[in-house]
Every structure is written in C-alpha cells, then in structure tokens.
Amino acid sequence: xxxxxxxxxxxxxxxxxxxxxxxxxxxxxxxxxxxxxxxxxxxxxxxxxxxxxxxxxxxxxxxxxxxxxxxxxxxxxxxxxxxxxxxxxxxxxxxxxxxxxxxxxxxxxxxxxxxxxxxxxxxxxxxxxxxxxxxx
Amino acid sequence: xxxxxxxxxxxxxxxxxxxxxxxxxxxxxxxxxxxxxxxxxxxxxxxxxxxxxxxxxxxxxxxxxxxxxxxxxxxxxxxxxxxxxxxxxxxxxxxxxxxxxxxxxxxxxxxxxxxxxxxxxxxxxxxxxxxxxxxxxxxxxxxxxxxxxxxxxxxxxxxxxxxxxxxxxxxxxxxxxxxxxxxxxxxxxxxxxxxxxxxxxxxxxxxxxxxxxxxxxxxxxxxxxxxxxxxxxxxxxxxxxxxxxxxxxxxxxxxxxxxxxxxxxxxxxxxxxxxxxxxxxxxxxxxxxxxxxxxxxxxxxxxxxxxxxxxxxxxxxxxxxxxxxxxxxxxxxxxxxxxxxxxxxxxxxxxxxxxxxxxxxxxxxxxxxxxxxxxxxxxxxxxxxxxxxxxxxxxxxxxxxxx
Numbered sequence: 001x002x003x004x005x006x007x008x009x010x011x012x013x014x015x016x017x018x019x020x021x022x023x024x025x026x027x028x029x030x031x032x033x034x035x036x037x038x039x040x041x042x043x044x045x046x047x048x049x050x051x052x053x054x055x056x057x058x059x060x061x062x063x064x065x066x067x068x069x070x071x072x073x074x075x076x077x078x079x080x081x082x083x084x085x086x087x088x089x090x091x092x093x094x095x096x097x098x099x100x101x102x103x104x105x106x107x108x109x110x111x112x113x114x115x116x117x118x119x120x121x122x123x124x125x126x127x128x129x130x131x132x133x134x135x136x
Numbered sequence: 137x138x139x140x141x142x143x144x145x146x147x148x149x150x151x152x153x154x155x156x157x158x159x160x161x162x163x164x165x166x167x168x169x170x171x172x173x174x175x176x177x178x179x180x181x182x183x184x185x186x187x188x189x190x191x192x193x194x195x196x197x198x199x200x201x202x203x204x205x206x207x208x209x210x211x212x213x214x215x216x217x218x219x220x221x222x223x224x225x226x227x228x229x230x231x232x233x234x235x236x237x238x239x240x241x242x243x244x245x246x247x248x249x250x251x252x253x254x255x256x257x258x259x260x261x262x263x264x265x266x267x268x269x270x271x272x273x274x275x276x277x278x279x280x281x282x283x284x285x286x287x288x289x290x291x292x293x294x295x296x297x298x299x300x301x302x303x304x305x306x307x308x309x310x311x312x313x314x315x316x317x318x319x320x321x322x323x324x325x326x327x328x329x330x331x332x333x334x335x336x337x338x339x340x341x342x343x344x345x346x347x348x349x350x351x352x353x354x355x356x357x358x359x360x361x362x363x364x365x366x367x368x369x370x371x372x373x374x375x376x377x378x379x380x381x382x383x384x385x386x387x388x389x390x391x392x393x394x395x396x397x398x399x400x401x402x403x404x405x406x407x408x409x410x411x412x413x414x415x416x417x418x419x420x421x422x423x424x425x426x427x428x429x430x431x432x433x434x435x436x437x438x439x440x441x442x443x444x445x446x447x448x449x450x451x452x453x454x455x456x457x458x459x460x461x462x463x464x465x466x467x468x469x470x471x472x473x474x475x476x477x478x479x480x481x482x483x484x485x486x487x488x489x490x491x492x493x494x495x496x497x498x499x500x501x502x503x504x505x506x507x508x509x510x511x512x513x514x515x516x517x518x519x520x521x522x523x524x525x526x527x528x529x530x531x532x533x534x535x536x537x538x539x
Binding site: 005007008009010011012013016041042067068069070071072073074076077080084086087088096098099100101102113127129131 | 289
C-alpha cells in the first residue's frame with residue numbers, strides 16, 4: 001500500500017468523534033461503561049450489559065489479536081492498490097469488541113490468524129484511521 | 137437458544153400458489169418495472185388468479201436509491217402499474233433477508249389481512265452497473281466529499297466495500313478452524329455450473345472444471361471470481377395465498393411448513409460472535425424448532441449463494457452436516473448433485489444462473505416441488521428448503537408438496 005492511500009473517510013459525529021479522532025493523541029478509544037466497565041462498540045448511548053447510561057470514551061492499550069482476515073485483490077478504488085490485508089481484530093481488553101481494519105507494515109503472506117498486532121494511525125484530513133501492525 | 141414452540145405454527149395457514157419470472161440475463165436494458173410486471177403477471181396467471189384477486193403486496197428491498205440496480209421496483213410502482221386494490225402491503229430492507237418479505241406475506245394471510253399476496257424481487261444490476269464496477273458494492277462513489285456513516289464507516293475506510301471482503305473473512309476463519317480448503321469450496325461453484333447447464337435461463341452454462349476454478353483470479357482470499365454470484369437483470373414473483381383460499385386455483389398449493397427468521401447474535405458483519413457462522417445459524421435453528429420434519433426429510437435444497445461460502449454455512453446451519461463439516465460433506469460433489477443426498481441449487485443458483493437475490497432460489501424450490509424442473513428435475517421431491525441471506529441477514533422457508 002502506498003504511503004497515504006486513498007480512503008473513504010467516516011462522517012464524524014458527536015457519537016463517534018472519540019473513535020475517529022483519538023489517533024490525534026495516539027489513542028484508540030472506545031466508549032466504556034463506568035458502572036460495569038464494559039467496552040461498547042459501535043458507540044451506543046447505554047451499556048448493553050447493565051443498561052447504565054453512564055458511558056464515556058476511554059483509551060485502550062491498542063493491542064489486539066487477529067481473529068480473521070482476507071487478502072483483497074480487487075481494485076475497488078483508484079488510489080488504493082491491491083493486494084492489501086483486511087482483517088478483523090479483537091482488542092486485548094475485551095475480545096468481543098472487534099474492528100475491521102487493515103494490517104500494515106507486514107508482508108501479506110506473513111499475516112496469520114491469532115497473531116498479535118498493535119494499533120497505528122493514518123491521518124486523513126480531520127480523522128485518524130486505526131490500522132494495525134505486527135506487535136513488536 | 138431457540139426452543140420448541142408450543143403454540144400453533146401460523147405460517148402453515150399460508151401456501152404458495154403461483155410463480156413467475158421475467159426474462160433473466162446480463163444487460164437486458166429493460167426498465168426494472170417492465171421486468172417486474174412481467175414476473176408479477178406471470179405469477180398471477182400461474183396461480184389461476186387475476187389481478188383483481190391480489191389484495192396484498194410484499195417486496196424486498198422496496199424503493200431505495202443505492203447501490204445501482206439493487207432496488208428494482210417498489211410496492212407503489214407495482215400497485216399503480218397494475219391498479220391493484222390492496223388491503224395490506226410491505227416493502228423494506230430490515231427483514232430476515234430477501235425471503236423475509238415472503239415470510240411477511242405468510243403472516244399477512246395467516247391473520248387475515250390479505251387473501252392473495254403478490255411477492256416480488258427485481259434486480260437490474262447488470263444493466264445499472266454498465267461497464268463500471270460491481271453494482272452490489274456499497275462503495276459510495278459520490279465524489280470526493282462523500283463520507284461514510286452507519287455501518288459503512290467501519291468498513292469503507294479500510295478498503296472493504298464489498299460483501300465479498302466480509303464473507304471472505306468468515307471463510308478464512310472457517311478454513312483456519314476446520315481445515316476447509318478451496319478445493320472443497322469449489323464444489324459449490326462447480327455444482328452450480330453443472331446444474332446451470334440444464335437450465336435454459338441460466339446466464340453461465342458452459343462447463344467449468346476444478347482447474348479453471350483454481351486458476352481464475354482471486355477477488356478476496358479465499359474467494360475467487362467463481363465464488364461470487366453473477367450480477368443479472370431479472371424479476372421473480374410468487375403468490376402467497378391463504379391455505380383455505382386455494383380451492384379452484386390452477387395448481388395444487390405448496391404448503392408452508394415452517395419459517396426461520398431468528399437472529400440472536402449481534403446484527404453486524406464484524407461483531408458477530410462466531411466468525412464461522414452467520415445469522416443463518418439462528419434462522420435455521422428456529423425453522424427446525426417449528427416442525428417435526430428433520431434435515432433428512434429434505435429432498436431438495438436451494439441455499440443462498442451470493443458467495444459460495446454462504447452456501448457452505450447454510451448446509452451446516454440447516455444440519456445437512458455437522459458444524460465445520462461442510463468441506464468434507466461437499467468434497468467430491470456427489471452429495472449435493474441432482475441425484476445426491478441433498479440436491480443443491482438445482483437451477484445453477486446465483487453463482488451460475490444469476491443473482492436474482494434469494495427469490496430465484498425460492499422460484500426453483502417451487503418448480504422442483506411441482507415437478508417442472510425439466511432436464512434438472514430431482515426425482516419426486518416432496519420437501520424443499522429455500523434459504524436466503526448471509527452475514528447478519530437470514531431467513532428460510534421449509535416447503536412441502538405431498539403427492
């Protein structure tokens with residue numbers, strides 16, 4: 001993938017801003033319930049576990065494990081050249097919180113299910129896209 | 137999980153009494169409404185009804201703007217074109233997949249809101265996409281200012297605009313956990329092509345070999361081009377009638393034995409709990425909880441094949457084989473062949489006959505039960521399953537036609 005490939009960007013709203021702009025401080029952030037400590041993703045106005053409405057953004061470690069992936073070979077967008085790895089990762093703090101992402105700084109054929117990865121951000125305009133690379 | 141129901145299975149008050157289909161092809165360059173009325177009028181006639189008898193309409197996904205060719209015609213266009221007098225209607229996307237609209241029709245006739253419901257699904261993706269990219273891609277190519285919202289914000293920024301990418305992630309996990317191989321997955325596509333050769337309306341009918349399958353370009357590993365269905369133009373319609381209103385009709389009705397509409401996991405492609413299953417796990421379990429019939433009673437299976445892996449997942453979810461065992465089950469193709477244990481996607485499915493989006497499979501299930509499968513007719517089927525959807529969308533129907 002080129003240094004800064006083309007990316008469709010997310011529409012930033014008050015509900016998702018913590019996620020898409022946390023990278024400005026190098027932080028991967030999710031909503032978290034202050035009552036039962038459950039991470040909530042995608043953002044919702046209440047905790048799905050205990051139904052508390054006392055939820056607020058909080059940074060996680062950025063470490064994750066690769067649950068599954070695909071090597072995309074189809075040129076969907078000019079400026080985003082295949083092949084590239086699309087993965088679903090599970091965050092270390094709570095594995096049922098998952099992100100679809102790209103695995104970068106890694107040879108395509110070195111990617112494998114179960115590998116440990118850590119977040120890295122790619123800045124585009126007013127958002128920071130969370131990508132993952134092999135954990136050092 | 138799904139518990140056996142004690143109450144009356146009300147969908148049994150519904151029956152399928154007619155089917156119709158427009159021309160099907162690549163780039164027919166006909167308006168989606170023209171295709172739709174062809175299918176609808178054919179279905180009404182097939183049932184032995186007239187349009188004056190139709191008092192309900194159900195469709196998927198109804199009127200929506202994008203992606204190109206995905207939405208053919210909505211309820212209002214069809215109602216107005218045919219000047220129908222409706223007591224009940226529905227059209228929408230948030231349903232248990234494409235056949236969820238047929239389930240709605242079953243419920244409408246079961247509780248007396250309508251007597252004969254016209255159900256249809258129209259696609260014109262082949263024409264609408266022209267020579268540009270695949271129409272079913274939710275790419276949001278609206279220009280530089282486009283920004284993704286809703287679920288798409290979690291996929292588009294990562295260059296994953298297509299269900300091909302999302303399903304590929306599930307397939308890869310299945311390969312990892314169960315040792316499933318591309319050679320096994322290939323059988324879904326090869327079986328479809330073999331059956332399509334016997335279907336004059338199928339889009340791709342020339343033989344395909346395993347070597348050709350393995351050599352064709354990859355789309356999103358482990359899914360290659362032949363694991364993806366074929367964008368098509370076409371409309372399919374079925375008539376759902378009250379079971380007590382079928383006397384005097386042209387055909388002997390197909391009984392609705394049970395439907396499956398459940399989704400117990402999170403309604404999402406990436407947050408779903410078990411990345412080797414999909415919502416079809418829950419829909420299938422629910423369907424079996426509503427009947428005494430068992431998977432071994434099924435004579436013919438029409439299982440959604442928007443991508444080949446979805447069909448594998450349906451085979452497991454419906455209990456034709458054990459969880460994780462779809463690879464070995466389909467391995468040499470014999471069990472899913474026309475003369476096999478579970479004749480599968482007998483018209484060539486969406487992979488070879490064309491992406492008629494769930495309704496094509498239901499149409500074929502009915503055709504088989506009525507013994508009108510022509511060169512691809514399975515010997516004397518009495519029980520069929522038609523299943524639609526993948527990812528967080530799933531709905532299925534168990535149909536019977538006793539001889």
